[in-house]
């Protein structure tokens with residue numbers, strides 16, 4: 263189906279908006295009247311700008327407070343409409359959205375509204391214009407698409423139909439299945455938007471917090487499935503009023519919007535038997551079997567510090583790359599790679615961001631299919647000249663420009679470690695500490711990038727998001743959102759910093775952008791791991807004793823058990839499934855750190871209640887003069 267987006271969804275002046283919309287791959291654009299009024303060009307020029315950008319102008323909107331007016335407002339409303347029809351003639355627009363009346367003087371009555379729309383349809387027909395009637399969720403008398411459709415039906419005019427908008431239907435919890443009863447040829451346009459589930463006045467929610475389908479909590483997929491089942495094959499158009507998007511990057515928001523529509527059409531194609539071919543087929547969402555490796559960019563000068571930390575954590579050198587300055591460190595199922603090449607991608611990442619994670623390798627069922635899906639959803643493929651002995655491993659750009667590589671069990675890619683690395687035996691192995699796998703990867707980014715990356719991950723991979731939580735940092739709030747699969751083999755936490763003084767905010771400033779801020783490893787016995795680390799000279803993050811007094815009281819812990827936590831600086835949490843234990847390294851370099859966790863009995867969370875105390879300890883650690891003597 264053809265896709266479009268309303269100008270109101272994008273930041274900037276009209277030309278910036280149009281350029282971003284065209285670049286993102288949309289076929290058309292809805293001109294929101296205020297964007298036209300605010301811009302200094304004639305309607306003819308604006309129409310030409312749209313077409314020169316390669317876009318169709320599919321809707322002019324909104325026309326307000328029309329139906330059910332008493333005189334003299336009624337006659338005024340028709341005069342206003344005629345003026346807008348003149349304007350549309352110049353713009354080259356043939357569909358106008360009339361939204362349901364919100365005026366306190368408007369009168370109810372389905373037949374009165376139908377008669378008004380019929381007359382408007384008659385006048386519009388003379389100009390080759392069609393009227394799409396939309397029920398606003400806060401319309402005075404009409405606030406339900408079923409009533410809007412009944413009015414359009416009774417207007418009984420070929421130039422009068424309805425415009426359906428997922429926000430208005432779903433925010434009022436109207437069953438979208440009721441759309442299935444509307445004939446497709448009377449649906450003139452479909453607008454799509456999602457929104458978070460926040461208990462708030464609907465007008466305020468709509469004008470400030472709408473977001474792209476898949477970014478919020480509304481069942482937009484069921485809405486579009488119902489639309490598709492009618493046989494509708496017209497425009498799918500995004501209409502997103504969002505304060506953050508208005509101030510964001512026009513190109514990023516437009517690209518996210520396009521991705522959200524492609525993803526939505528793909529979901530509907532799979533779940534609605536009555537839907538036709540909505541979009542070109544692509545592989546289904548990709549199941550991630552695990553994190554195969556994490557690669558750090560470093561230099562000869564910075565690598566020794568990092569490697570000292572890895573050894574203290576029990577990692578052992580296990581291989582050297584056949585043609586690059588790349589070393590593999592291993593423990594349990596964890597593969598960490600340190601890249602000190604003086605050129606190429608990792609070096610460029612080092613120059614821009616400093617020592618840190620530049621690449622994550624995911625184990626998937628089919629690496630080629632993963633790349634195909636990612637590209638169909640607008641991800642950027644990455645390629646670099648191969649050196650002798652190197653495999654071709656599909657990769658895309660991810661958070662902060664870092665890479666995501668895809669490995670699978672096929673004959674080539676399953677042998678990457680044997681083919682690309684020469685095994686070595688560590689000459690100075692540290693103690694065994696019992697880390698078995700990567701539990702999660704935490705990526706830190708500015709808050710206004712969070713929805714983009716959320717959509718990126720959830721649209722490509724078979725994952726779900728959990729509700730966003732606020733984490734209190736001594737200098738502000740950090741929002742945290744989890745993306746995970748059912749199997750627990752792929753867990754990410756996205757942390758969005760709203761200000762530059764929080765630990766997360768300073769990390770973004772110091773690393774010049776979004777990046778992995780910590781890696782969490784799993785152990786099966788946190789106490790044994792903590793003892794072994796300590797014996798090997800690893801200095802963990804010191805947590806305030808006040809914290810342990812509180813957890814002891816809060817969970818009714820056995821005092822001896824609480825003393826062990828206290829002595830080893832192990833944080834504790836519990837949910838209805840089980841228990842969680844956490845231990846942290848101090849910050850390394852630009853604010854990167856490691857976490858070690860143990861999950862007992864199916865604990866589902868990530869220790870969010872502990873985050874403020876961990877952050878406070880890290881902040882103290884970074885400014886040692888604040889550490890109280892003990």
Ligand SMILES: O=C(O)c1ccc(O)c(O)c1
Pocket residue numbers: 323324359361396398427468469501
């Ligand atoms: O918020 C509004 O007024 C408004 C206007 C036009 C629309 O299409 C809409 O969904 C909302």
Ligand SMILES: [Mg+2]
Pocket residue numbers: 396427453501
């Ligand atoms: Mg709308």
